[in-house]
Amino acid sequence: MVLNSILFYFFSALAVVSAILMVTRRNVVHGAVYLITTLLATAGVFLLLQAEFLFIVQVILYVGGIMVLFIFVIMLVNLDVSLLQYQFNRQRFVAAVLALALGAQIFLAIKMGQNSLFPTARVPDISPKNTEAVADALFGRFMLPFEIASILLLVAMIGAVVMAKRRV
Amino acid sequence: MVPVDQYLWLSLALFTIGVIGVLTRRNVIIILMSIELILNAVNINLVAFSHMFGSVDGQVFAIFVITDAAAEAAVGLGIILAFFRNRETLLADEMDMLKW
Numbered sequence: 001m002v003l004n005s006i007l008f009y010f011f012s013a014l015a016v017v018s019a020i021l022m023v024t025r026r027n028v029v030h031g032a033v034y035l036i037t038t039l040l041a042t043a044g045v046f047l048l049l050q051a052e053f054l055f056i057v058q059v060i061l062y063v064g065g066i067m068v069l070f071i072f073v074i075m076l077v078n079l080d081v082s083l084l085q086y087q088f089n090r091q092r093f094v095a096a097v098l099a100l101a102l103g104a105q106i107f108l109a110i111k112m113g114q115n116s117l118f119p120t121a122r123v124p125d126i127s128p129k130n131t132e133a134v135a136d137a138l139f140g141r142f143m144l145p146f147e148i149a150s151i152l153l154l155v156a157m158i159g160a161v162v163m164a165k166r167r168v
Numbered sequence: 169m170v171p172v173d174q175y176l177w178l179s180l181a182l183f184t185i186g187v188i189g190v191l192t193r194r195n196v197i198i199i200l201m202s203i204e205l206i207l208n209a210v211n212i213n214l215v216a217f218s219h220m221f222g223s224v225d226g227q228v229f230a231i232f233v234i235t236d237a238a239a240e241a242a243v244g245l246g247i248i249l250a251f252f253r254n255r256e257t258l259l260a261d262e263m264d265m266l267k268w
Contacts, residue, residue, distance in 0.1 A: 008170045012178045019182055019205055023189035028197050035201050042208055049219045051227050061234055066241045073245045077252045088192050089261050095191030103184035110176050118172050133224045142228050149235045156239030163246030
């Protein structure tokens, strides 16, 4: 159980540090690589939470699919010009302060609900057959949302093809 | 056993960093990546609560969130490519054709 905590704090620190590096680096490719690190650390957190199926989905779909798409697009648009440009916009200080204020609000909300929201009693673990349980839920009670998600993916695919076409 | 609120703090940190990235950066690709970071922070919350309640519903919702992220990345990057082909820029504050 101590190992569990150590791994959790390791993955959390990795995720937060590489997320900070992602939003501050000038080079977009470096940002993409730091985002990949964050996503892999999050996948480790999912594994600690006994969500094995989501761990695999995170690694294959997020890191292997979406981030490769991002890096392809970064390669297609030219990088040399954007390296010389200033990377932060004019309202950056106001924006950062407002974002931190939003974070402080959520912080207070969690802090106030901390004692009443989270039960101290230990709930039973999710069954060891995680993938089977997810599949049962996905193809049972969540059948209609699942089909709607597949239609969403079809629409996104057609939209991406139309957007990236040379002559519309 | 890590208490649930630790996961919420991690999620809060990632969410706030993502919001800062969306609001302060000029590069559209970085803005899209920051949105992915925000969605990822939401997923941590969902999976942590799913673990706390001992049910897989939160994980199913996290799968739907990942589906949305994939769709958004595909369409968003398509729009970025089309825009770059027309205007030769990636900066969000130069995308002002609809502004007057």
